Amino acid sequence: MVDEMSPLAFNVQPAVLLAKELEAGRLNPRQPLPSESHLQQQYGGSRGTVRAAIRALRDRGMVVTFTGRGNYVVDRP
Numbered sequence: 001m002v003d004e005m006s007p008l009a010f011n012v013q014p015a016v017l018l019a020k021e022l023e024a025g026r027l028n029p030r031q032p033l034p035s036e037s038h039l040q041q042q043y044g045g046s047r048g049t050v051r052a053a054i055r056a057l058r059d060r061g062m063v064v065t066f067t068g069r070g071n072y073v074v075d076r077p
Contacts, residue, residue, distance in 0.1 A: 011052035014043040
């Protein structure tokens with residue numbers, strides 16, 4: 001859930017939380033991420049916030065996006 005009192009920006013908080021889930025292995029490699037609407041409900045942000053979080057994870061190489069198919073967890077080395 002996005003913490004309004006946190007010093008982290010709103011669009012950074014879901015990325016941090018989702019990255020922790022990926023690092024903990026709660027989402028397996030090649031598994032699709034939950035939908036944007038599901039993540040929006042889970043973390044309490046706007047759709048733009050969720051998209052920014054996914055973009056941040058993609059920039060870190062943690063997820064890959066396939067147009068028309070969604071976002072997937074990348075294989076861990």
